[in-house]
Amino acid sequence: MSTTDTVIHIVDDEEAVRNSLAFLLTTAGFAVRVHQSATDFLAIAPNVSNGCLITDLRMPDMDGVELLRRLRAADAMLPAIVVTGHGDVQMAVEAMKNGAIDFIEKPFSDDILIESIGRAANRAAERVHSAAATEAVRQRIASLSDRERQVLKGVVAGQANKTIANELGISPRTVEVYRAGLMAKMQARSLPELVRMAMDIEFDART
Structure with a gap:
């Protein structure tokens, strides 16, 4: 520096x-x-x-x-x-x-x-x-669709794909697709990193 x-x-x-x-x-x-x-x-x-x-x-x-x-x-x-x-x-x-x-x-x-x-x-x-870095995460969150935010909320809460699927009225396979999309959009290399990103900015699915 x-x-x-x-x-x-x-x-x-x-x-x-x-x-x-x-x-x-x-x-x-x-x-x-x-x-x-x-x-x-x-x-x-x-x-x-x-x-x-x-x-x-x-x-x-x-x-x-x-x-x-x-x-x-x-x-x-x-x-x-x-x-x-x-x-x-x-x-x-x-x-x-x-x-x-x-x-x-x-x-x-x-x-x-x-x-x-x-x-x-x-x-x-x-x-x-x-x-x-925090602002970059916020911008990535802002790019998510409403459904992707809902799936992310479930992931952050530690819910299994089946639980998320039941709550959203979609199939577990569809949840997997959304999760894969989340990982790509958020540029997260792992599920723990995705969760950390969301927690760092105090993610709320309503925001």
Whole structure:
């Protein structure tokens, strides 16, 4: 994965810190955006689909923990790293409880920060891949006919072909044909994979 695939969002109220971190990460090959306050970042967070966050814990308008809480509440959470000062460990632990994946104590070496950011960037890329895979499954589900959805519902419920056939008023052989069609349309290599796909998106035959 290229480091430029993921944008690193830096949130810190101190301009010198923002500029220093931005220079370091840009030099390391990351795409970077800086934000002077948690409020500024929250304003654009819902539109950030592929990124990760590095934020100071102590800021005047809103601290890092509250920022993470609000991101979670808005369903806009990103892989996040919090930067803490001496004595802020308890607050950092609170940040971890609210979704941060790592915290770094000041002063820290460039290598430690780069390594942590790399992990966060990988996590961000995994999130994007997972979201894309889920959307692909939803599109495949949407392509199914009503009858195929009914058969899929029975399959997910663990029903035998004969049971599904009795409920739908068709023959077991017809159910087998529908199941084969389901496997092809859903691009499932096995029955367990088909069931997992449906469960991952909380499939309901009525949707």
